[in-house]
Amino acid sequence: MMNPGYRRLAAVLGLVALAALAGCREDEQDRPLQYSKGVYQGQADDALSDTTLEALRHRARHQSYN
Numbered sequence: 917m918m919n920p921g922y923r924r925l926a927a928v929l930g931l932v933a934l935a936a937l938a939g940c941r942e943d944e945q946d947r948p949l950q951y952s953k954g955v956y957q958g959q960a961d962d963a964l965s966d967t968t969l970e971a972l973r974h975r976a977r978h979q980s981y982n
Contacts, residue, residue: 948957964972 951957
């Protein structure tokens, strides 16, 4: 039979191990840990095609700015 003190220690170590593994999720890897105020550090947007840019310009010409 296991000593109650050892059982408690094993339970605490198990919880610590689970907490450590929770920080190893793939979606949390390679994310910035320090941020610079006013500086966007995300991925760059994809460039718009010439057709899309022309369509946006055409739509903007028909809007009222009054």
